[in-house]
Amino acid sequence: MQKKIIKSSIILLIIFIIGVFFVGLNKSSIYDTKNLVGKKISKIQLEHFAENRIITENDLKKNDFTLINFWASWCGPCREEHPILIKLNDEKNLKLLGVNFKDKKSNALAFLKDLGDPYDDLARDELGKHSINFGIYGIPESILINKNLVIIKKFIGPISKNDYDDIKNIVR
Amino acid sequence: MRTKVIIFFILINFNVVNATTFSIDSNKILKNLRCLVCQGQSVADSNSDFAQTIKIVVKDQINEGKSEKEIYDFLIEKYGEWIVYKPPFNKVNFVLWLFPYIALVSGGVIIFLFFKKRDNH
Numbered sequence: 001m002q003k004k005i006i007k008s009s010i011i012l013l014i015i016f017i018i019g020v021f022f023v024g025l026n027k028s029s030i031y032d033t034k035n036l037v038g039k040k041i042s043k044i045q046l047e048h049f050a051e052n053r054i055i056t057e058n059d060l061k062k063n064d065f066t067l068i069n070f071w072a073s074w075c076g077p078c079r080e081e082h083p084i085l086i087k088l089n090d091e092k093n094l095k096l097l098g099v100n101f102k103d104k105k106s107n108a109l110a111f112l113k114d115l116g117d118p119y120d121d122l123a124r125d126e127l128g129k130h131s132i133n134f135g136i137y138g139i140p141e142s143i144l145i146n147k148n149l150v151i152i153k154k155f156i157g158p159i160s161k162n163d164y165d166d167i168k169n170i171v172r
Numbered sequence: 173m174r175t176k177v178i179i180f181f182i183l184i185n186f187n188v189v190n191a192t193t194f195s196i197d198s199n200k201i202l203k204n205l206r207c208l209v210c211q212g213q214s215v216a217d218s219n220s221d222f223a224q225t226i227k228i229v230v231k232d233q234i235n236e237g238k239s240e241k242e243i244y245d246f247l248i249e250k251y252g253e254w255i256v257y258k259p260p261f262n263k264v265n266f267v268l269w270l271f272p273y274i275a276l277v278s279g280g281v282i283i284f285l286f287f288k289k290r291d292n293h
Contacts, residue, residue: 128225135250
């Protein structure tokens with residue numbers, strides 16, 4: 001009887017260890033926040049870049065689709081994705097909301113003057129704390145949301161040509 | 173008069189004790205938060221941009237009167253359980269939480285059976 005208990009305990013322990021390794025090793029070790037896809041964003045309170053007003057979820061509900069793009073003039077990869085954002089501005093069903101992240105206003109304006117302004121609306125997050133509400137941990141990051149403020153896709157890093165095609169297919 | 177003064181000091185002392193008991197230790201929270209862009213550092217230990225922003229957010233939420241649990245829940249909702257070093261007990265990780273206790277009890281049972289068997293011989 002005792003031998004049986006010891007044997008079963010050892011077998012259970014081995015199964016448990018194998019199970020832990022199996023689950024652990026099958027998990028992606030690259031951290032991202034793409035699990036936010038499908039969730040609704042709320043409590044949006046973004047300071048408008050130029051006007052004295054706050055951008056809230058009511059502003060975003062007016063658009064069929066909104067691409068919220070977090071960028072800064074000091075961010076190299078943001079320059080890389082900028083031409084794609086300008087092309088995305090041509091999409092009728094898509095509005096672009098830029099969030100200028102931890103940046104100097106004058107530098108941001110110079111950046112947009114040099115490379116063009118793709119944004120329908122521009123907000124400012126001087127301390128970066130509003131970006132936490134969007135699960136942002138580095139820039140550039142972009143979030144595609146629909147009318148109901150549900151996250152359809154999250155782009156970590158600069159938007160690529162493939163991402164551009166994806167966005168076009170979704171918003172058409 | 174003397175009694176009134178004593179009561180006054182007792183009340184003041186009681187308030188001070190209460191204030192310390194109920195205030196949230198921001199450092200404790202920050203130490204339990206993982207800096208997602210660093211190599212094995214907590215938010216408390218890191219000076220990265222991300223860590224500095226999280227520090228501001230945690231401080232703001234404490235000032236707004238949020239509890240420790242509410243702060244963790246907010247950050248877990250945004251960044252997943254990976255952001256906390258000590259994840260909350262739930263259906264996904266309950267085995268990991270319970271395993272040490274199960275191992276302890278099973279070990280005790282095995283040792284008990286082992287000694288019982290030896291005594292019988």
